[in-house]
Amino acid sequence: MPRLCDICNDARAIVRRPKTAQSICKECFFHVFETEVHNTIVDSNLFKPGDRVGIGASGGKDSTVLAYVMKTLNDRYSYGLDLYLLSVDEGISGYRDDSLETVKRNKEQYGLPLLIVSYEQLYGWSMDSIVAAVGRKNNCTFCGVFRRQALDRGALMLDLDHIVTGHNADDVAETILMNIFRGDISRLGRCTEIATTGEGYIVRSKPFKYAYEKEIVMYAYLRRLDYFSTECTYSPNAYRGYAREFLKKLERVRPSAILDIIHSGEAMHVAKDVQLPSLDRCQRCGYISSNSICKACVLLEGLERGIPKLGISRTKQDVEAGPRESDLVHFEKLRQDALEMRKTRQNSAACPQSACACRSESGTENCS
Numbered sequence: 001m002p003r004l005c006d007i008c009n010d011a012r013a014i015v016r017r018p019k020t021a022q023s024i025c026k027e028c029f030f031h032v033f034e035t036e037v038h039n040t041i042v043d044s045n046l047f048k049p050g051d052r053v054g055i056g057a058s059g060g061k062d063s064t065v066l067a068y069v070m071k072t073l074n075d076r077y078s079y080g081l082d083l084y085l086l087s088v089d090e091g092i093s094g095y096r097d098d099s100l101e102t103v104k105r106n107k108e109q110y111g112l113p114l115l116i117v118s119y120e121q122l123y124g125w126s127m128d129s130i131v132a133a134v135g136r137k138n139n140c141t142f143c144g145v146f147r148r149q150a151l152d153r154g155a156l157m158l159d160l161d162h163i164v165t166g167h168n169a170d171d172v173a174e175t176i177l178m179n180i181f182r183g184d185i186s187r188l189g190r191c192t193e194i195a196t197t198g199e200g201y202i203v204r205s206k207p208f209k210y211a212y213e214k215e216i217v218m219y220a221y222l223r224r225l226d227y228f229s230t231e232c233t234y235s236p237n238a239y240r241g242y243a244r245e246f247l248k249k250l251e252r253v254r255p256s257a258i259l260d261i262i263h264s265g266e267a268m269h270v271a272k273d274v275q276l277p278s279l280d281r282c283q284r285c286g287y288i289s290s291n292s293i294c295k296a297c298v299l300l301e302g303l304e305r306g307i308p309k310l311g312i313s314r315t316k317q318d319v320e321a322g323p324r325e326s327d328l329v330h331f332e333k334l335r336q337d338a339l340e341m342r343k344t345r346q347n348s349a350a351c352p353q354s355a356c357a358c359r360s361e362s363g364t365e366n367c368s
């Protein structure tokens with residue numbers, strides 16, 4: 001006699017939820033998974049009607065499930081959001097080029113507009129060329145810093161209010177552990193927040209903050225979603241790898257460990273008299289930064305001067321070096337384009353092509 005679902009007590013149980021250890025049927029699993037994400041969104045007041053929300057879409061399982069669930073919930077609960085897929089092409093051949101093909105298919109499958117921005121276009125360097133210059137050891141530092149800014153710059157181009165990413169409960173718990181191990185109080189405070197503000201005004205949030213990675217994989221599998229599952233060609237972040245391994249061991253003996261760590265992280269507060277770095281603008285590109293020159297500009301300068309270690313072990317003089325004309329021109333142009341686009345949007349009707357991300361007035365001049 002097959003075991004019946006612990007929730008509906010009617011259909012056959014086919015999954016055991018890692019989060020609650022319940023044995024449930026497929027339909028109940030979809031329902032509880034989606035409802036929990038909806039509750040996270042509502043409880044945290046993540047969006048307001050009319051928000052333009054970009055889904056950071058890498059083609060991997062987390063962001064593919066996020067795109068599907070965001071679209072489903074937006075339709076089901078009438079959030080009133082304008083959803084976009086926003087992808088960053090880091091320029092990693094044999095990895096990101098293939099995963100972006102998945103995102104292009106998702107664009108059609110979910111009927112969402114897609115914008116792809118590339119490191120090559122924004123910084124003049126692809127990850128392949130960076131790795132050729134710096135080797136494999138520190139390349140994740142470059143990639144992480146550049147991706148964060150690239151998403152913000154893509155968001156400016158699309159005139160977004162909000163970016164959502166597929167960071168899940170396991171990612172958040174790992175980050176909390178890493179910040180505790182490193183004693184990084186300032187990041188520990190921020191990493192437990194469900195939403196933070198990036199470049200000036202673009203909010204960035206994690207609707208999967210309480211969703212277990214195992215359940216996201218199950219969801220993708222049972223819904224037969226089209227996603228890309230290969231690991232990055234370049235070396236993984238070693239320090240995160242240790243935290244991940246530690247977390248997996250804890251989860252084996254106590255499945256609630258992931259949520260326990262998140263709740264502990266949320267309960268920690270930095271004392272009011274602790275001096276944290278204040279945020280300002282990068283003198284070179286205008287990106288939000290706690291130094292006079294932001295991390296991406298320092299890394300870029302190192303690459304271009306042929307001393308890539310500059311950004312990894314930088315001196316005070318390096319950081320305080322005056323702005324470079326070429327960077328100022330490059331980023332000023334991006335900013336002007338974004339402002340121009342915003343003005344156009346305010347003064348005119350949106351592009352009539354429903355799946356177009358260009359925001360052009362005529363809808364034909366700039367669209368292909």
Ligand SMILES: Nc1ncnc2c1ncn2[C@@H]1O[C@H](COP(=O)(O)OP(=O)(O)OP(=O)(O)O)[C@@H](O)[C@H]1O
Binds near residue numbers: 057164165166
């Ligand atoms: N190239 C990219 N373009 C757009 N968004 C990205 C890109 N890479 C990562 N992201 C966003 O950041 C989130 C976390 O990415 P990360 O690579 O750390 O995790 P992941 O578990 O491999 O995610 P995924 O399964 O979605 O690839 C992704 O879910 C996605 O929302």
